[in-house]
Amino acid sequence: MQPVAFHTAAQALDPHVLDAAAAWLVRLHDSAATDDDRRACERWRQSDPAHARAWARAEALVHKLGGLPPGLALPALGRPVRATRRATLAKTAALLALGPSLWLGWRATDAQGWLAEHRTANGEQRALRLPDGTRVTLNTASALDLRFDAAQRLLWLRAGEMLVETAPDPAATPRPLRVATREGVAQALGTRFTVRQDDGRTRIAVLEGAVRIVPAQGGEAVVLDAGRQTRFGAQQVDVPVALDAAGTAWTRGMLLADGMRLADVVAELARYRPGVLRCDPAVAELRVSGAFPATDTDRALGMLVSTYRVDAVMRLRGHWVTLVPRSDG
Template identity: 35%
Template structure:
């Protein structure tokens, strides 16, 4: 009897579809192909997903797909059992009079940027010999000469002289090492060494080592020492001090796919510690050792934390 083909997790299939779209949107881009090849070699299931997508690639012409019903059938050939609605959501289809079209033009920043990282991935870059960048999870940057544009996510920059444009302004560093992060509605800067000049619609300000600044559209607000070490991720760590459990989980969720939440009854429990980002299983186990909570993990993609009582 012939063994049934391996059924792949939806998250892997989703990523294979994203790569299919991204490679078509950036033909001949060596950097994009290098990122794709690294993803493909990282896990045998990644390669298998890609092979199956290529087996049905005849249905993907010039970024166009047949209607949703046919598309679902195409994906089932790749051992993906999805509903019609789920298929549309995964592929990011726009229904037009002419059928379904892949929305390359409105794709997330990571699909259109010079350098990117996936969820849970970090990446180090050296530019022009004297400038070092490190991208955190799910981040994207563009390069325009000596100027760096943070499109999404978070980055660490370290060098003699640099200029980073973020959503809410421009940060210019001199002999500086700093972290910039895009949050909902504002940009965040933390300086570890040197000095950074911030220029934004709300004004200008110099930020010294050991200080932080939030860049809002209408104001600049100093950031004190918070519960989260803003530089620890660059060393593969998540270091927190007296942080509410709900906030900790929101931060940890940035480094993994799936659903990670807690019950309201334990959301305000305070947590301190050092956690390794490359050990997600141990990270969850440590929470259970530090707090009176129970970890309910139905799958690797769905985790809920509740009270032991």
């Protein structure tokens, strides 16, 4: 099918037509879509030139973004199905209305999880209790979408970090509990574990039970047992190592450093603080050790200044902070 041009003002599409195109797009990207659904969509497309233009826009959206964005495909946990479907269709129709020139900008925004169902701000932590009894704690600056249906319990970590404490599935037919990130999927095997989405890598630490990790692009699956942690990309899981207490200290509101570069300590604290927190290159390699309150960055900065030869220069009423070498005077 040849795409139809739709960039001129004369070809502006009726919102009702975009709503219908969004409904077909969501329907055909559902795992339960049938050949009858696809034939019905084709009949709708051919019934009106405006329908053809709207469907061309829908196809261009999928091509441009590499598939229907996950945030539009994962219903919100605990919401009525009808309300969830309305919200999903509304998001999809709104995205179609943006047009191709704005889709990549939308994807850059959505990749940070700003449109996710559950989000935390800088410095915020939030506890969620799921209908099956599973508990999730979202760390600072995190974003999570959820999908519970007859076949699965899926947690899509879009950004940030979370602690998952699984519960037995109350459904008659037990459903696997999986955590998805950009790099792959981790299936819980009766467990308590943390997951962190970094830039191009996922970190997992297992406190209890075990987790089975499957990289997104077909790498070898790895079972990670309690007391172990690892990182993985889309193609491969790193060799697991012993659990490091520093990696799970955030669950107690702490940042643990043992000979850590000051630049790395500052980068971690910056995740918990609104505004800008940076480190002057002159002190970036300073080695830092200690336990710092991650959720009280003012206190953590005070501890650094009182212990090491650095000063905190604050501007814009504390919204811009730079750690610099302490002056001799």
